[in-house]
Amino acid sequence: MADKFDEATQKELSSFLEKQQAEARLHASIHNFTGICWDKCVTGTPSNRFSRAEESCLSNCVERFLDTSLFMVRRIEEQRAQLENSSEKFT
Amino acid sequence: MASRKEAVMNAVRNELALTNAQQLMNSANERCYKACITKPGPSLSSSEQTCLSRCLDRYMEAFNIVRRTYMTRLSKERLEDQANVI
Numbered sequence: 217m218a219d220k221f222d223e224a225t226q227k228e229l230s231s232f233l234e235k236q237q238a239e240a241r242l243h244a245s246i247h248n249f250t251g252i253c254w255d256k257c258v259t260g261t262p263s264n265r266f267s268r269a270e271e272s273c274l275s276n277c278v279e280r281f282l283d284t285s286l287f288m289v290r291r292i293e294e295q296r297a298q299l300e301n302s303s304e305k306f307t
Numbered sequence: 308m309a310s311r312k313e314a315v316m317n318a319v320r321n322e323l324a325l326t327n328a329q330q331l332m333n334s335a336n337e338r339c340y341k342a343c344i345t346k347p348g349p350s351l352s353s354s355e356q357t358c359l360s361r362c363l364d365r366y367m368e369a370f371n372i373v374r375r376t377y378m379t380r381l382s383k384e385r386l387e388d389q390a391n392v393i
Contacts, residue, residue, distance in 0.1 A: 246374045254369050258338075262358060262362035282377075
């Protein structure tokens with residue numbers, strides 16, 4: 217069995233791995249969005265190039281998906297705040 | 308030591324590239340089958356093959372459009388966060 221890496225190399229490797237993991241997560245999101253948005257935007261038989269409508273649908277799809285996710289978080293937080301307010305009034 | 312470190316890093320890079328390519332192929336395969344093979348016959352007809360290769364090109368293009376949109380959005384949000392901190 218080979219020797220262990222020295223401390224500096226271990227540090228370098230662990231930050232390298234963190235970066236690669238972040239990149240993998242990014243790629244997984246892009247794959248996920250591509251699937252969702254393809255299903256929504258590309259309905260006909262695939263042709264030689266995307267129409268303007270399909271192209272803008274794809275990028276709007278990503279933007280609105282992200283907006284939706286932000287909206288949901290904000291909504292949940294609002295509801296939680298309301299719940300806290302009303303329970304304070306009654307106690 | 309340095310070369311062993313490089314070997315580890317390259318193995319990780321290769322592994323990720325492979326996973327990435329596999330993910331792309333799996334979802335393109337699924338979607339293009341759905342789009343192009345509506346009635347499975349005894350073999351792939353030439354029109355089905357034409358459809359499949361166009362579909363694969365379009366899937367890659369869609370992937371790139373999505374990636375570009377997402378990356379632009381991420382860097383925009385990062386800038387806004389920085390502006391809020393300052």
